[in-house]
Amino acid sequence: MKDKAVITLLDGAMGTMLQEKGLTPGELPEVFGYHHGDIVTSIHKAYVESGADIIYANTFQANRKKLKKSGFSVQKIITSAIQQAKKAANVTTRVALDIGPIGELLEPNGYLTFDEAYDIFKEMVMAGEQAGADLIVFETMSDLMEVKAAILAAKENSNLPIFVTMSFEKDHRTFTGCCAASFALLAERLRVDAVGVNCSLGPDDLLPIVEEMAAYTNLPLIVKANAGLPDPLTNTYAMQAHEFANSLQRFTHLPIRYIGGCCGTTPAFIAELKQHAMTGTMVAKKIPSCVCTPTKCVTMDEVRVIGERINPTGNKRMKQALLDHDLDEIAAIAMEQIEAGAEVLDVNVGLPGIDEKQMMVEVIRHLQTLVDVPLQIDSTDPAVIEAALRIYNGIAIVNSVNGEISSMQQILPLIERYGANVVGLTLDEQGIANDASKRYQIAKRILTTAQQYHIEKERVFIDCLTLTVSAQQKSAIETLKTLHMVKEKLQVPTVLGVSNISFGLPRRLLLNQSFLTMALSAGLNMPIINPNHAAMMEAVYSFRVLHGLDVDAQAYIERFAEQKDGEQNKGNEKAGITIDMAIQKGLKEETRALCKKLLEKETPLTIVDAYLIPALDKVGNLYENKQLYLPQLINAASASQAAFDEIRQQLQRQGKTTITKGKILLATVRGDVHDIGKNIVKVVLENYGYQVFDLGKDVPVDIIVKTAVEKQIPLIGLSALMTTTLAAMEETIQALHACKHPCKIMIGGAVVSQEYADKVQADYYAKDAKASADIAKEVFG
Incomplete structure (x- = not known):
């Protein structure tokens, strides 16, 4: 049944309104607002009079890093801003503490730690609640890990409602590569109060992104779109108020509850939305069983292979990697499994003599920088599980809980707190039951208890347990019976470690493959196997075809088209790796070792030109084609x-x-305080072998010119994110031309285009970091 809900109106842009009232380029709006409270209050009042039900306080950048040089404390700025908004509010208006991104990339893509990000958000949240904010809004976010730090900081230090919106590009991803599905799923699991999109795009471009989000959450949706895209030539936005409101009418088939405006919108836009009196279509739907990373969301509604090799049990290579603290070797094991077909990776680091908690955190962090498949955290220690879940970027699986009361009491609260999925083992205080009916009852008890902790049944994966047939031959049949009962009666996803079935017997792979096929037919969703064994993957691919899961056998054909009957794929475990492969996979120590070996027979310049640069070019092309994303590029x-x-x-x-x-030379121009994009360009250029002079952000024209001349720098890169600072970019270009310094100039940033570059006589327009490297190659030959 579909219900209609009246849409609550949010306000529009604050920054552009302040600029009209005297905010100068480079000046923090929050500090300006502190000194000119009457101006800020008047802008809020204009939005309230236009119909806004919720107004965002002027606190977007009021974090300790942005305010560091201002002399103001976070508490002082936020308190003042909340009070200014409250003065404009009427009896029904709610005032939101508005929090934007910190302005630095989190590790491993930057230097800001998760804990530091959490503390920064915590300080703002506590200041806002103390000042009287009615709700918290995190907006314009692009990094899913930063979103998680923000949500946890709010939930753990405040009782206020939480709204979260991210900014997406036309490819339906944020600039760090996060997809709409993963964001919606994380917000759903962490129990925020509303989720959505803001900034970056106009309504038309945001519609398919919001539709994708709606498939992964039942939360109320927020749309705070730009007034179209900015024109850097005229410093104006494309849409008028009536066009904006008409375009947003197309969203009413979705569960939209909050609509407002972002860059380029004014009180007139909100007034137009008020006249339309829109409603959203509210319908509760079943959210699929999912695991995710920022760049990939995997539904568990069909057969998904979980790789078992990141586990020291019976695995000498993994055991030695843990003892040696060789994270690159562990990453190599992970990548081999992914290349062989694993869609989720089990991660177990339990080994006597090592700190399991510390090692688990380090391995999870390292793997997240290099692979994009979801992870299964494999431990029985609640402290290890919580530490891993806290820094996991996305939605993980926890392996495992069992039917013991103590196990459920310790593990299930963590699953709910961090929004994870959990594997339930069908054993309890009496051990593993011999018959299927008893195992089923344990599975049912785990599911019922999980639901009491508000964990949806789609998040509970039941493991019916595999016992070795060499010792308990009848147990295999009981496992298959349990699988069938769980699938038919409980209708939850199922997990099974397959290889234990053959322990102690010859030709183990033959038994493993046969048992896997039987288990899949009995209802197994997620086999935990070694994907490097070709026979196991052949069974999975065949099953998908025969059960209609692989439509038109496309995946089967792609994998086996070049293989004749009688031939077997031998797998690829521990295949030889070249330096270009190591670079593409992001394996630092492997790359270093291979370079050292090459230096024994090649000159340094040959290695740079023949190996390093071509490898980076290959990665850059994959990035341009959206096969890799920003984290992998870095x-x-x-x-x-x-x-x-x-x-x-x-x-x-x-x-x-x-x-x-x-x-x-790189610099963000005078008046512009944004430099994340420039910093990414710097990293990429340095790793192409260029010497980069980074002058930072808000750099005066004369400093740029002086440095370029004194250092005799042939290529200048200028960045601007705001339309209001494009004038400073043009002034800098003119000054560089006027001083007759023989250099080329490339420009980039969110508001810059090729047309603008032509207008201001820049030599190049660099749309991203890869483009800047291509330009450098052209300039330096």
Whole structure:
């Protein structure tokens, strides 16, 4: 049954309104607002009079890092801003504490730790609640890990409602590669009060993104769109108020509850929305069983292979990697499984003599930088599980809980708190039951108890347990019976570690493959297997075809088209790796070791030109084609940096000059305080072998010109994120031309386009970090 809900109106843009009232380029709106409270209150009042039910306080950048040089405390700025909004509010208006991104990338893509991000958000949240905010809004977010830190900081330190919105690009991803499905799923699982989109795009471009989000959450949806896309040539936005409101009418088939405006919108836009009196279509739907990373959401409604090899039990290679603290080797094991077909990776680091909690956190962090498949946290220690869940970027599986009361009491609260999925083992205080009916009853008890903790049944995966047939031959049939009962009666996803079935018997792979096929037919969703064994993956691919899961046998054909009957794929465990492969996978130490080996027979320049640069080019092309995303691009660049470091060390030992491909100056222009994009460009250019002079953000024209001339820098890169600072970019370009310094100029940023670059006589427009590297190659030959 579908119900209609009246849409609550949010306000529109604050920054552009303040600029009209005297905010200067580079000045923090929050500090300006503190000194000009009457102006801020008047803007809030205009939105309230236009019909806004919720107004966002002028606190977007009021975090300790942004305010560091202002001399103001977070508490003072936020208290003042909330009071200004309250003055404009009527009896029904709610005032939101508005919190934007911190302005720095979190580890591993940047230097900000998860704990530091959490503390920054915590300080703002507590200040806002103390000042009298009615709700908390995190908006314009792009990094899912930062979103998680923000939500946890709010939930753990406040009782206020929480809204969260991210900013997406036309490819339906944030600039860090996060997809709408993963964001919606995380927000749903962490129990925020509303979720949605804001900024970056106009309503038309946001519609398919919001539709994707709606499939993964029952939360009320928020749309706070831009007034179309900005025109850097005229410093205006594309849409008028009536066009904006008409475009938003197309969203009413979705569960939209909150609509407002972002960049380029004014009180007139909110007044137009008020006149339309829109409603959203509210319908509760079943959210599929899912696990996710920022870039990938995997539904567990069909057969999904969980790789078992990141586990020291019976695995000498993994055991040695843990003892040696060789995270790159563990990552290599992970990648081999993914290449063989694993869609989820089980991660178990329990080994006598090591700190399991610390090692689990380190392994999870490292794997998240290099692979995009979801992870299954495999431990029985609640402290280990919680530490891993807290820093896991996405929605994980926890392996496991069992039917013992103590186990459920310790593990299930963690599952609910962090929004994870959980594997329930069909054993209890009496051990593993011999017959299927008793195992089924344990499974039912685990599910019922999980639901009492508000964990939906789609998040409970039942493991019916595999016992070795060499010792308990009848147990195999009981396991299959339990699978069938769980699937038919409980209708939840099922998990099974397959390989234990054959322990102690010859030709184990034959038994494993046969049992896997039988288990899949009995209702197994998620076999935990070694995907490097070709026979096991062949069974999975065949089953998908025969049960109609692989439509038109497309995946089967793609995998086996080149293989003749009688031939077997031998798997790819511990295949040889080249330096370009190591760079693409982001394996720093592997890249360093391979470079060191190459230096025994190749010159440094040959290695740079013949190996490192082509490898980075390949990664860049994958990034451009959306086969890789920003984290993988940065990881590949960092891996190549390890090779450059090795080359530099050898040259220094030989008393030679360090290799550099050329000198590049980077700066965010005067008045613009945004530099995340510039910082990414810096990382990529440095790892292509260029010497980068980074002048930072809000850089005066004369400093840029002086540095370019004194350092004799041939390529200048200028960045601007705000339309209001484009004038400073043009002024900088004119000054560089006027001083007759022989250089090329590339420009980039969210508001910059090729047309604008042509207008201001820049030599190049760099749309992203990869483009800047291509431009550098052209300039330096």
